[in-house]
Amino acid sequence: MVEKTSPLDKLLKTGHYGKPENTGEQADLKISHRTCESLVQVTAWPKTGKGIATTLEKMTHLSLQGGDASPANEDFTIMPTGPGQYLIEAQSGDATGRFQKKIIPAKGAVTDLTHARVVIRISGDQAVWVLAKGIAIDFSLQAFPVATSRNTAHHQISLTIHRVNENTFDLFVFTSLACSFWHWLDRAAKEVGYEIVRNVK
Amino acid sequence: MLIDCPWCGPRSVEEFSYRGDGTLKRPALSDNSMNAASAYVYNRENPAGDHMEIWHHGNGCRSHILVKRNTLTHKILSCELLGPYSPKRKKKK
């Protein structure tokens, strides 16, 4: 497969940025970014929702509890993004083809978004403080539990946020808007100081 | 304003875009009466009080929501999903 080049490759160089006091020891806030091996949006028709859910559960070995629950394992992450819609990240390059084969048009639709999103991972105690500067949702654990996801926006750019654990978030950002989003996130995070690390997925 | 998206929960109005009067019924595809078409396109009740209107959750789940909101106080009284997953369609079948 041809190497995918993300627009952020040239911007996110490892190292420490922002608030000088942290130059000594490691900054608590860590930021990394990755492109997806496979990323698909699966849409079910109104009456085929259950069928699609069981198909996805079988293919990903995850169990879907409905609502905003977003289960994940090493291979897959399933994020419900709307009524009868799922955004699924897969670690294998050929996952898109497998979903397209499994889900026939009568059951639903599969759209390949592998190139359409870049994933920025931000983790650390200050992650919520930084994200809350630009994203108008409640990041408290009651309102945004771990292993759930939110479709929301920053500065009218829509993005999907998956809460991996209490202080770690994966931000699925539109590829063409990734540099503009990074321009904001870099400045927002510099106030507390952050470190860019290798993609840890 | 906070709009209670039936799928995503209460969200800031910044994530939505306004789609106008929610009481307009587009004439059937077979109906080509000029009066019906121009009434649908141009007539607005524009009430001062409770108003049925449509908001699109463009920066959320991208569904359309039928909102009952008072145009004097901005108080939102109800939010209901439109489209294939609207509760009204489920009841009818």
Add this chain to the structure above:
Amino acid sequence: MSGYRISSPDTGVRIDPTKLLNFSFNGRTYSGFEGDTLASALLANGVGVLGRSFKYHRPRGLFSAGLEEPNALVTLRQGRRSEPNIKATEIELYDGLIAKSQNCWPSPKFDLMAINQLAGNALSAGFYYKTFMGPNVFFNKTTEVWWQFEKIIRRAAGLGKASLEADPDIYERMHAWCDVLVVGGGPAGLIAGERAAEAGAKVILCEQMAETGGSLVGSKDLIDGMEGDEWAKACIERLKDHENVRILTRTTVQSYYDDNLLHAIERVADHKIKPDAFEPRQRSWKIRAKSVIIATGAFERPLVFSGNDRPGIMLADAARRYAVEYGVLPGKLISIFTNNDTAYHAARTMADCGANIKTIIDVRQQVSGEIRAIAASIGAELLVGDAVSRTSGLQKISAIHVGHFNADSKLVAPSTHRIETDCLLVSGGWSPAIHLTSQFGGTPIWDEGLQAFLPGKALQNWYGAGAMAGKFGLANTLLSATDAAKSALKSIGIKPKKLKPPIVNSEEISVQPAAVYEIRRAIKKGKSFVDLQHDVTSEDVRLAHREGFISVEHLKRYTTLGMATDQGKTSNVTGLAIMAEARGEAIEDVGTTRFRPPFTPVTLGAIAGENYGHLKPYRLSPMNDWHIARGANMYANGLWMRPETYNQSGETVEQAYIREAGAVRKSVGLVDVSTLGKIDVQGPDAGEFLNRIYSNGFAKLPIGKARYGLMLREDGFLFDDGTTWRLDENHYLMTTTTAKAGPVMEHMEYHLDVVWPELKVSLVSVTDQWAGIALAGPNSRKVLEACVSGTDMSDKAFPFMGVRDGEITDIPIKIARLSFSGEMAFEVFCGAMHGQALWDALMDAGKAFDITPYGLEALSTLRIEKGHVAGPELNGRTNANDLGLGGMVSTKKPFIGSVLVHREALNETGRKQLVGLRSLDGQKILGGSHIVASADQAQPGESLGHTTSACFSPELNCYISLGLLKDGRARIGEKLHVTSPVRGTHGAVEVVSPHMVDPDGRRMHG
């Protein structure tokens, strides 16, 4: 103001006398302490005149201790960070602070503009509506005279001077969610915050000063046996330990919006000479609170009497605060003029701090025994039933003249005696700070006892507490705050804990003032000021009444009462009272003007937040860096940045696009079309849905074929155009113009959700999934044949409008044979993150054919020559028939717009139709020119239409343009002119068919 610093033990609670700070005011250096405000430091240094009033330029001194200050406005800092109109009372002193006074020249002490006072009554309210028109004769028929006067008036008016250098500081936004928002960190706010926190609620408490405490700062009243000052400090420490409580100091809650969204501004770095590295100067908090407790206290009001604006006259409680909190006394020989008891308590506290209170004048006919005892205890002579009739002193008050006050006629008798004084403290009662509640409350309610407006009915989930709700006195305040906390918690389903109310023992002070607002003299001499900053006198209020401007809104607009930077916080109620008296009605029948956000002035930068500096996001194509490296200048096209031309050294934009377009015509060129809107349309009903969206037929589009489609609005006018490719039985890829990608997506989503929810169609934006490169020119097929595998590129196997899959250097691609340029052309799509690799591969494959990258300008040149329409032709006022695309409006199927498109007016003669225009005299045809019949540039005559897209045509070697011309199709061959008066051009053109190159499309199909 001959103020001076005192150093007795329990004074100056807020300052740290060990930390000296130097600052400069009007070029002179002074010193103050850490914790001082600029106001308290100036007072300590005896600086009396701080500025001049707006209209009469009378000297103005410090009047208050808070944000209600009407007089002490300064320009703070210098250069890029200078900011005008800042109240000295809200500036925390820092070392090296530089400030200067405003609205006076050469100095506050000696101001030339003071001559305005000679004009006296001529400058009374509204004079400028009655003059400056000049005689209505001969030349002066228009308002030329006013236009000349205005220039002078504008220079004379206006307070501070704005810097024109870009603000270097950054501002940030912060979204916050909580159960209970407490506004105000005084006694009410502190206890309410603690009750909420104890019940487990998530609390945010905002306090506008650097520390909480409010009226408890330096207070000796006892709460649960502790001195008020200690109690407040202990309470805030406990709150800081609660992990569900956030304390925001130096934060003012400014506005109240729908669904309990409150907007607060935190002054993160205003107390420093400049922000630290990466630190925002201010932070704009957007707080969504389930419930709000508003404890914003109250403002003390002055009394209105002749000469009440002299420097040295100050609000009584403000003077108390300067003594207790900053260790400064406002004068050596202090007198007090009041209509209520609170001034006596202020006097005793100040006396305890060493103040020499000489006289107290009380306008009431009698006062209580305790009050007499207080006056006696501090050795002040008490004059009951008297009033100040006038004051004297040039730059500073030197004496007051006192006479008997007649309560019925509200007139003061001629003064019986003169009292030396260097500082007169006034107290006319208290106005609760109901601004925030009134943004979301019913009409304020007049309380006759308190002579004040209390908050109206709550229209959202807020609860008033303390002085703001008219609950004065420490015990009363704390009780009302605990009730407010209980109600707030209950309203959001949190059980309040059972806690006993605090035991308070403090002297209960009656706040109730006599209903006296103005002291009028029998003989009308001197000016009595209601609005100190805008120089509105009580006579101005009566003039407004006399001229019929009797509604409070008319009063405000006609006299500008309460329209200054303090927004009438100490003058509105007094003004209303004087109008009520003039109308012979009660104040509650007169009502108040509407309270509007913000509560105090807010920087534009803070509201803009992080958008300051970059207004809108920008979208970049995968090949963006390549374009820039290749020397392209990038232009904004909606949010996208697109290359205009790839100028080689020294080329102008025109030379560049002529070269690029020529290369495409001659051999082959490639252009980045990644910015096109791309929508994935799938589902059993996808075909039927497209058939209803497009005006031309899509039901029978075969798999592996693309089709150009027109989309109409419901009113029958053109919405957008683009091609849709059928990839599979139920799978289509739609492309739209760059600008309309969002609107088209929303248009289709609306019709699926709201109009035809029964259709099974999925729409997903894939604009960012695909990079797009268009290869155009006679050798375009050859280039692809050289590098494409997996599909037969021959003409027979890959006909016009065909869609194929394939690979280039093992990059999976989709190729559609369609042409915007009119040449043989292919659009090659691949995964966005392979875009640059594909571009490089095509550049390599095309080297043999001298492949040339071309930008937006060349692309539009080619499509103009071909007569393909784009944005400028789809201007929202044209319909398909106008553009010669009537054939694409099907009459065999219904679609969006299919009824109203047939209205007679949409096809009547006289409508402007698409034509081509060829220049006959070699002159450049400019965009935005109008088509006229007349050859005479000086008399162009009536417009018959306008040019939409113009360029030089390398193919026809002359300037051409597309245009919209009245009945254009019937005028092919006519000789007309294009004129552009704003650009000074006028040229002869011939009207031709818009399809100026390869009209029958042989090159595309060949």
Add this chain to the structure above:
Amino acid sequence: MTRYSAFEVIKNAFTGNKGWQPAWRKPEPKKSYDVIIVGGGGHGLSTAYYLASVHKITNVAIVEKGWLGSGNIGRNTTIVRSNYLLPENTRFYEKSMQLWRTLSHELNYNVMFSPRGVLNLAHTPGQMDLFAERGNAMRLMGGDAELLDRDQVARANPGLDVSGNARFPIEGGLLQPSAGSARHDAVAWGFARGADLLGVDILENCEVKGFLREGDNIVGVETNRGEIRAEKTGIAVAGSTSRVMRLAGIKNLPIESHVLQAFVSESLKPVIPNVVTFGNGHLYASQSDKGGLVFGGSLDGYNTYAQRGNLPLVEEVMSEFTAMYPAFARLRLLRSWGGVVDMSMDGSPIITKGPLPGMYLNAGWCYGGFKATPASGWCFAHTIANDAPHEINAPFSLERYKQGRPIDELGAGPTPGYH
């Protein structure tokens, strides 16, 4: 009634301003009038003035539910211009400009019309061409318009960000030198005083509760101060049009009522010489004579009658203003408010006879009501007096939408909120 002049101001100054009389009477309503105008805002007052002055119809009553000038005339950003593209609009707003130029003398009331120039900023070559198209349309109809390049714009407006690295760099601008601003309250009070002097009754705190009908004919109004009959009733209530017309049984109109927020900064020495508008958003700004920057932007975007808006729009306006003038980030917003504007289906007004017999409708003013005040009154007075529209306002009919003849300046189509 004394004429206003410098002499009068000085004379009265010596007598303690005792000599001034009320600017307009506050009469009790009569049983009937020849014409009733519903709405005591700018358009209602100017209509009554021109009915009396031009058409000599003085038995007229203005029925205002609140205090005179309490609606949009008292809430707008005071811009006066005629830089429109479409001939119907250019012709109408040019008529208004002519009336503005002599209005202070006409009314003997200084409305402070200030021809300081209105400059629209452009940010791309394409936008410069669109401005050229509009400027040329104005010039061909006798108006004044100039296309400025970046340097001319920078010289005329120090402080504008003309650097290359602005998010939307300035390419140039379209200037209408003779346009500018006026003092909104003075316009209302000037027309009120003028009409009152000619015998028109201005009835404040007089709210229309219903219409009096004889068959289909409208023959007067029912108010909280009793019934008032009239042969002709003109409606000029801007944002309240749908509410008032519903009382006459008209359930639907091509109008949505929206909130338009406006803002004023603290007072400053002169810093914005003319009126400036942002090319990549909807911001417009000028400086009042007292020194406050008066500015506004788009609608909030939803139906409302609440005369107040929400925070997202405030943030958008401040972002656009600080993008234009990066130095203004440190200036401070003093006050924000909102008015209810009647947005029509094509962004252009409706000044017409009907829709019911005996009734005349003036509505659909979107953002442009203030600048239209004189011409709207002049045309509406003509329409009422002659029971037929003048040639200038004939295109602004109610039927034009159904017929397919929208006057769509922005080409945004039948969505009121987009105009």
